Amino acid sequence: MSQEVGQDTTGFETDASAGPTSDVMVEVEDLKTYYDDGGLLSNTPVKAVDGVTFDIRRGETLGLVGESGCGKTTLGRTLLQLEEATAGEIRFDDTDVTKLDGDEIQTWRKNAQIVFQDPDSSLNDRMTIGEIVREPLDVHDWETSRARRQRVKELLDTVGLQREHYYRYPHQFSGGQRQRISIARTLALEPDFVVLDEPVSALDVSVQAEIINLLEDLQNEFGLTYLFIAHDLSVVRHLCDRVAVMYLGNIMEIGPTEELFTNPANPYTHALLSAIPRPDPTVERNRIMLHGTPPNPRYPPSGCPFSTRCPARIRPEEYRGLDDALWTRLITLRGLINERKRAELSIRERVKSKLGGSTRFGTVEEIYDELFGDLKVPSSVQPVLDEIATHLRGRDEDGALAVFDEEFGGVCERESPDYQTVSETGQQTLCHRHTGDYESPETVLDRRHG
Numbered sequence: 001m002s003q004e005v006g007q008d009t010t011g012f013e014t015d016a017s018a019g020p021t022s023d024v025m026v027e028v029e030d031l032k033t034y035y036d037d038g039g040l041l042s043n044t045p046v047k048a049v050d051g052v053t054f055d056i057r058r059g060e061t062l063g064l065v066g067e068s069g070c071g072k073t074t075l076g077r078t079l080l081q082l083e084e085a086t087a088g089e090i091r092f093d094d095t096d097v098t099k100l101d102g103d104e105i106q107t108w109r110k111n112a113q114i115v116f117q118d119p120d121s122s123l124n125d126r127m128t129i130g131e132i133v134r135e136p137l138d139v140h141d142w143e144t145s146r147a148r149r150q151r152v153k154e155l156l157d158t159v160g161l162q163r164e165h166y167y168r169y170p171h172q173f174s175g176g177q178r179q180r181i182s183i184a185r186t187l188a189l190e191p192d193f194v195v196l197d198e199p200v201s202a203l204d205v206s207v208q209a210e211i212i213n214l215l216e217d218l219q220n221e222f223g224l225t226y227l228f229i230a231h232d233l234s235v236v237r238h239l240c241d242r243v244a245v246m247y248l249g250n251i252m253e254i255g256p257t258e259e260l261f262t263n264p265a266n267p268y269t270h271a272l273l274s275a276i277p278r279p280d281p282t283v284e285r286n287r288i289m290l291h292g293t294p295p296n297p298r299y300p301p302s303g304c305p306f307s308t309r310c311p312a313r314i315r316p317e318e319y320r321g322l323d324d325a326l327w328t329r330l331i332t333l334r335g336l337i338n339e340r341k342r343a344e345l346s347i348r349e350r351v352k353s354k355l356g357g358s359t360r361f362g363t364v365e366e367i368y369d370e371l372f373g374d375l376k377v378p379s380s381v382q383p384v385l386d387e388i389a390t391h392l393r394g395r396d397e398d399g400a401l402a403v404f405d406e407e408f409g410g411v412c413e414r415e416s417p418d419y420q421t422v423s424e425t426g427q428q429t430l431c432h433r434h435t436g437d438y439e440s441p442e443t444v445l446d447r448r449h450g
């Protein structure tokens with residue numbers, strides 16, 4: 001975590017050592033990165049990053065968290081122009097880097113570097129450590145050959161390696177030492193901004209703390225700004241000034257770390273944090289179980305990106321008083337229908353079903369019995385369930401979903417939410433529940449899962 005952090009007049013945390021021009025180093029606006037694989041499905045790209053807006057302040061560490069596949073790496077790589085942005089702007093100190101041409105990018109990239117999760121894939125085993133760390137200096141034709149050699153030796157000192165290591169090869173080093181080599185290489189051109197893409201995930205737990213400490217020391221020594229991509233929320237809590245929570249290509253919540261961990265706003269953040277193992281397993285906790293898996297980023301849902309799994313989804317007026325247990329089972333049913341729909345695309349499942357074999361989803365009767373057998377289903381809900389069942393028996397998952405959403409859907413499925421600021425420190429969340437027209441996610445989650 002950066003050390004020199006103060007408060008500006010707006011109450012935002014600021015870096016007291018920031019340059020005179022602005023506290024903001026990177027401004028990202030409505031950024032989209034879509035992957036078009038050029039195949040049969042090329043008309044429907046993977047929306048890996050689907051319209052994110054945020055900034056990164058000079059000297060801070062911004063954490064980027066979220067389930068696997070939510071777009072963290074793509075976002076990090078797009079900021080560095082290692083992936084081409086499909087739309088939107090990325091302004092580094094007021095230069096929109098998405099507009100730079102090849103040579104300009106090459107020059108600009110000195111300022112912005114990346115450390116990868118797996119040092120093995122980024123270190124060429126046939127090059128000596130000296131050659132590896134020196135390579136960026138050679139590419140940018142930095143000073144003289146002698147000065148480069150000297151710089152590499154200093155960098156080896158800086159990251160806690162020895163100068164004699166210059167002539168050794170990567171395979172002679174441990175995982176932690178190899179990550180130190182990649183960090184030295186990253187620092188060679190004195191960047192201001194570094195994307196750390198899961199830099200300790202591949203390392204033994206005992207080594208992780210050493211590398212984290214090194215990254216903190218380097219940040220303080222060189223005034224670096226970090227985007228820290230991670231799965232491990234405890235590391236994020238320790239290291240980051242602010243955190244952005246990603247889901248299906250969107251930033252669902254962003255805010256100061258402690259505030260986000262102790263007072264999460266977005267239902268997705270609630271769910272993510274509730275899954276962190278507690279130090280004392282005897283203490284009861286209310287884990288929020290998310291149903292199903294995230295939607296395919298090629299086909300994100302309409303409305304809120306989290307609507308298909310949200311445990312605090314807003315119900316239509318007429319169902320607000322419905323028993324919470326029944327509502328939860330209805331949401332589970334929707335998840336199951338979605339899974340069946342995806343399985344429809346699986347040839348194996350289709351063949352099995354055609355041959356009359358049982359599929360892993362069981363019959364509609366079995367599903368209904370499992371979900372609703374022990375609950376009293378009111379007469380307003382039963383006819384809808386019957387209609388859904390008819391569609392399911394005919395293997396018409398789309399029809400079943402349409403009936404479901406028409407009856408039980410609401411604003412979350414219909415409208416994209418806007419960012420709402422929920423604290424004086426600038427914590428922002430993408431959720432209809434924060435517009436003031438509805439109960440807060442916390443109230444609803446306490447009632448439904450408390």
Ligand SMILES: Nc1ncnc2c1ncn2[C@@H]1O[C@H](COP(=O)(O)OP(=O)(O)OP(=O)(O)O)[C@@H](O)[C@H]1O
Pocket residue numbers: 035036037046047048066067068069070071072073074075297
């Ligand atoms: N080069 C690519 N071509 C097509 N799709 C891609 C490509 N790279 C990533 N994707 C897809 O984009 C989505 C986001 O992937 P990304 O790697 O950015 O997520 P992530 O959050 O970093 O995941 P992880 O934590 O597993 O690294 C995923 O659905 C992934 O399959």
